[in-house]
Amino acid sequence: MSRENTGTSEEIFKDTQSGDVSPLGLPRELVEAVELMFFAYRDFVSDPDTILENHGFGRAHHRVLHFVGRRPGMSVSELLHILSITKQSLSRVLKDLIEEKYIIQETDEHDRRIKRLLLSPKGHELHRNLIDPQIRRFQESLEKSEIGTLEKWQEFMRHLTNTETKIDFMDDAGRKHQL
Amino acid sequence: MSRENTGTSEEIFKDTQSGDVSPLGLPRELVEAVELMFFAYRDFVSDPDTILENHGFGRAHHRVLHFVGRRPGMSVSELLHILSITKQSLSRVLKDLIEEKYIIQETDEHDRRIKRLLLSPKGHELHRNLIDPQIRRFQESLEKSEIGTLEKWQEFMRHLTNTETKIDFMDDAGRKHQL
DNA sequence: TAAAATGAGTCAACATGGCTGACGTATTCT
DNA sequence: AGAATACGTCAGCCATGTTGACTCATTTTA
Structure with a gap:
């Protein structure tokens, strides 16, 4: 599940583990967590x-x-x-x-x-x-x-x-x- | 303000671990999980x-x-x-x-x-x-x-x-x- | 090339479930 | 006796979901 870094992110947030950063300059797994909250709740x-x-x-x-x-x-x-x-x-x-x-x-x-x-x-x-x-x-x-x-x-x-x-x-x- | 258990739960669901059963006859930790979904999402x-x-x-x-x-x-x-x-x-x-x-x-x-x-x-x-x-x-x-x-x-x-x-x-x- | 399909936008109308502020009534507390 | 509490209710507002029908531009297809 490796994803490439866009490079242009501000990186204000230090990533928790992987150093992987979403297009928003935020730790990708936490942005994904935000989305999981939405999808899981909706389906639930x-x-x-x-x-x-x-x-x-x-x-x-x-x-x-x-x-x-x-x-x-x-x-x-x-x-x-x-x-x-x-x-x-x-x-x-x-x-x-x-x-x-x-x-x-x-x-x-x-x-x-x-x-x-x-x-x-x-x-x-x-x-x-x-x-x-x-x-x-x-x-x-x-x-x-x-x-x-x-x-x-x-x-x-x-x-x-x-x-x-x-x-x-x-x-x-x-x-x-x-x- | 204590209220007694009615005692009439059907117990169709076997509890996963604790054998603890909510007033609904459902595994208590799963009923709690349902509620956590509601509260956590709302606060989130x-x-x-x-x-x-x-x-x-x-x-x-x-x-x-x-x-x-x-x-x-x-x-x-x-x-x-x-x-x-x-x-x-x-x-x-x-x-x-x-x-x-x-x-x-x-x-x-x-x-x-x-x-x-x-x-x-x-x-x-x-x-x-x-x-x-x-x-x-x-x-x-x-x-x-x-x-x-x-x-x-x-x-x-x-x-x-x-x-x-x-x-x-x-x-x-x-x-x-x-x- | 003419007809069909697709992507986007719009209209009118409706339902649910939040909200506010005001007020009424019964009951209990001081 | 008067204040406070618990509950119910009125009227109206707003956000965001729904349906069905229809237009328009553009692309695909027969």
Whole structure:
């Protein structure tokens, strides 16, 4: 996989390993990494997207369904924090999901202002159908990779995410899921 | 705020290593991987997003700028294939970039129907400013990781992307960049 | 050389999912 | 009793994806 150097690059960035530099004067493998982020993410969400279409839902619905499924009983404001979107953006999709009985709301026993969100059996089923192809994609990719790849991949992905994101995800919940 | 496990998970997926299973009856580390994909991607694009705002541009402009920068002289239809969007979606952002002189069009010498796309110096500068924080994010994350992490990460990301995506990216160009 | 195919650009119309600011209502905290 | 919190909702804006139809220049092909 050797590539020739154009020679005219500014080389502000010292290359990590190979000394190979892209036409932008940036380390080629990091520019490739930027592109892999784009392609991998796009393809990764493409399978659920297809399923969602048949239900008249979009990616936003998927996210809500996912996090409610993962953290049953979460409040609306917890969900807002995790998704980092506005109340209005959330309410549109949440309304759909509640009206069509994928998500159930239960008033909190101790603070009746808070509504706890839960998946109905129908919601669980859809969630499962949406995540299945993604899990399968991971498993198939892992089969092609050396052992220990997933751990290293996860570690690096964690480093890439903002600390606030990780704190947000842990804090409001009080549960043991930590990203 | 602890909530008890419902206990009714189907456990169709055998867990890869730990035997640990999420509330969904799916291997927990793979469900976490799905979430890392969401969070890491979101945070990863957040830096350029901020810069783009100041220019009145969006993510779509960024993508065009990036691929034209990476593969100078590419045609409009090659760009359409890589981005996998429609001509209309592309034309809106491409028009902006051409009007504001970030991108230059040159008619192909041998086939005058084809327009070759290039970045102007202004375009290169913006491209550079947009990619810089992403490269830096990678470098900082790498510093926190074991050596060899980038290679493993890239390999796995490649496995995650569709084969068509990879082929598309190689074929139309005739150049040696292959994802 | 006439007809077909290709590359690029455009129009109108639509959907999704972000955003803002303002406001209402129920409930709880001080 | 009044302030703060949690949730919901209205109206409207913007970016970026979609479709289908159509033009125009240029090249290929029958």
